[in-house]
Amino acid sequence: MRTKVSISTEYITLGQFLKLADVIQTGGMVKWFLSEHEVYVNGELEDRRGRKLFANDEIDIPSAGSFIVTS
Numbered sequence: 752m753r754t755k756v757s758i759s760t761e762y763i764t765l766g767q768f769l770k771l772a773d774v775i776q777t778g779g780m781v782k783w784f785l786s787e788h789e790v791y792v793n794g795e796l797e798d799r800r801g802r803k804l805f806a807n808d809e810i811d812i813p814s815a816g817s818f819i820v821t822s
Contacts, residue, residue, distance in 0.1 A: 753809065753819045761822070766800035770804045788814050
């Protein structure tokens with residue numbers, strides 16, 4: 752089951768999303784987290800913290816869970 756993460760803007764960056772979804776505690780951890788963990792956006796491996804996520808994008812992090820962006 753995917754955890755729904757609601758955003759109130761058109762998009763959110765991957766770095767902001769990881770903090771909003773409580774995957775990381777601070778924004779400063781984003782670069783480290785992406786270098787140490789696999790993060791998939793819509794089935795594709797992603798390592799750019801500035802990647803824009805829109806409603807209905809699916810994020811899979813094998814070490815943390817599965818998420819879907821909702822608006």
